[in-house]
Amino acid sequence: MNAPPSPRGADRIDSTFLRIGALVPLTRPGWVEAGRHLLAGLELAVRDVNEAGGIVGRPLELVVRDTAADPRRAAAAVDELARLGVAAVAGEYHSVVAREAAARADALGLPFLCSSAVLDALTERPTEWVARLAPPQSRGWRIYADFLLGAGHSRIAVATQPSVYWASGARVLRDHLAPYGGTVIELDMRALTPTDVCDDLVDYRATALLLLVGHPEPAVPIVRSVRRDERLTEIMIGAPAGQPEFAGWATSLGDDGTGIPFLRYLPERLTPLGARVDTALRERLTEAPSFVAFEGYDTVAVLADVLRSHGADGTHGAGRARIADSWPRVAVEGTRGPIQFSRMPGISVWQWGGAPIQVVDRDPAHPDRLRILHTG
Template identity: 75%
Template sequence: MNTPHGPAVRLGALAPLSRPGWDEAGRHLLAGLELAVADVNAAGGIGGRPLELLVRDTAADPRRATEAVAELARAGVVALAGEYHSVVARAAATEADALGLPFLCSSAVLDALTEKPTPWVARLPPAQSYGWRTYADFLLGAGHGDIAVASEPSAYWAAGTRILRDHLAAHGGTVRELDARALTPTALCDALAGERATALLLLTGFPEPAVPLVRAVREDPRLAGVLLGAPAGQPELPSWPALLGRDGAAIPFLRYLPERLTPLGARVGTALRRRLPDPPSFVAYEGYDTITVLAEVLRSHGPDRARVAEAWPHVAVDGTRGRITFSRAPGTGVWQWAWPPVQIVDRDPARPDRFRVLHST
C-alpha cells in the first residue's frame, strides 16, 4: 500500500450538522463522505497525494452555504461535495456556478438547482419530479387519488405539491393543501375530516410540526382510514421511531437504495455501521458515492477545476448502489445521474426498527 504524500488535494464538503438543519441526515452524509476519503487515501490517494476534506456546517441556511462556498473556493478546494437540504443546495450551486467551482450534489433533489443550465454542477439523487411522480403512482396504485398535503412555506414543498397535483390530476385525482404553519394539529385534523381525501402527506419540517401532526391524526378516530405519507423521507432516520414509536410506522416515504447493494455497497455498509450509532441511511451511501465519483474524476482528469467540470459526461464508475453515469436530464440544468434506484418504504408496525419495501424501480 502506498502512503499518500505531498500537498493534499482539497475537497469542500457541505452538510447540515446543526439545527435548524436536519443534523441527523447531515451526520450520515458526512460519515459516508469521510469513509470514502479514508478509503481513497488507503488506496494511495490521488496520484499519490492525499485527499483532504474541508467540512462546513450549513445548518440549513442558504446564506451560510453561499458564504461557505466562497470561503472554500478561496481555500483552494478543487470541487465541492455534499448538502442535504434542497433550498440550501440551490444556493450553493448558484455560488459554485458563479465562481467556476465544480459541485457534486450528494442528496438534494429540487429539480432546478440553478436558474440556468451550468457545466459546473452535477447531482447524484434523482430530481424531485422523478421521485415524487413515482410516489404519486404508488398512491394511485393503492387507491389514493384524492389526497391532502400538510405543508409549510418553502420552494421545496411548493415544488412537491405542484408535482403531485399535476400527476394526480392527469389521472382524475385531486390535491388539497392544508397550511401546517397556520393550523394547529387539532384544527388540521378537523379540516381533514371534512374532506374526501384518503391520504395526508406530511410536507413539513421534522420534528416540528411533523411529530405532533402524526400523533394528532393517529389519535383522531375520524381519520382511522387515512393513510399518512412522507415522501421527503422524514421516517428514514432513527429519531423518527424514537419520538413516535408505533405511531410512526406505516408511513410510506422515498429512499434511494436498490433491492440489493453492490459488492462495494455491502462492504461500505459494514464499515458505516462501525462509524454510526445506528444503521446507515441512504444518505450515508450518497455521501460515499459522491467521493467515489470525484476521486475517479480527479484520477482521470487531474485536480483542476475546469477539467473536473469537463469530466461529468465521461464518468462511468461503480458506486454502492449501481453504475453511475451523468447526462443532461430535461428540466434540471445540471449533470444528472438518471436515475438512481428509487424505493417506497415504510416502517413495519410490528417492528418499527425494520423497513418494508412497498415499491421499487
C-alpha cells in the first residue's frame, strides 16, 4: 500500500524549504479518523507559519508518511525522512507505532516531537532526542481511575485485547484502584463473544465495563450487546482510550454510544490562539475538531519556535542536535496552554507536564455535545 502523495513535491531535495516529517495513520488498520484530525492540525499550523513569513524566510514544508498503525512501516518512514533531510519528525497517534518511531529517531539522532501517543515507556532508555506533548498514560488513566472511584465504581471489568498499550492501561487502573478496595477483572476478547462478556459481567457483579479494545471491532458489537441486555441496565460503559471522541463512534452506535466516559486532552477553555485555531479547524474538517487536531497544531507551533531559535539549519547533524538540545528551553503558548518540557519520574523523553486532562462523555440528550465529568 503506497503512502498518500506528499505535499509540494516533497520527495525532491529542495533547499528552499525547511522540512518536517509527519507520521500519521491515514489507512487501516490505523485509526483513520484520528489520523485525519492530526494531519489537519499539523497542516493548519504549517500554513500559519508560512503566512507569517516562514522560518527565517524559509517556508516550512510537511513531508507526510502514512504509518497505517504498523510499527515497522513507521521505522522505515523515519529512515526515509532522515535521508530526505527533514529537521525533525512529528506526529503519530498509536502508542506502539510511536514507540518504534521514537526508538529509530533516537538511534539516528533525529529530533522527534510526538504529538498524541501516551505510552509511558515511549523509549526503553532515556533519550535527549524525543519530546512529547500528550500526557503519559499513567497520569491520564489515574485520573480516569479517580473518576471511577468518585462515581462509586469499585468492581471494574475490562474487555481487552493483546497490546502493550492495553496491558499498561489495565495495570495503571489496577494499581490505582487497589488501595481503595477496587478490583479489576480482565475479559480476554480473543476467547469471548459480546454475549459472553454480558454473562461474565453479571457473574462478576461488575458496575463498570471499560473498553480496552479496538474500534470499530470489537468495541461496537460489545456496546450494542451490553446496551441490549436487560440484566445490565445499570452498568456503566467506559472507554478511557477515547474511542467516542470521533464522529465515527456516533455514526456507528447512535444513542447507544452516548454516556460512555472517555479521556480527552483539552482545557475547559482554549487559549485565544486555540479559539482561532478551533474556528479554522472546523472549516478544514467540516466537523468539530478533536483534541488530536489541537495536538497536531501545537506540535508544529513548538517545532517552528525551536527552528527559529536554534535549528534553521536542522537538516544536518549539528543543526538537529541543537534542536534536541533546545527541548528544556521551549516556552510556547499553545492552543491549550503554555508548553514547556521537563523530565518526569519514570518517563524517558522530554515531557510536557501541563497537558490538560478531562473525562467527558457524549450527552444522551444531545449526542453531538460533550459533557465534562471530571478534570485532573
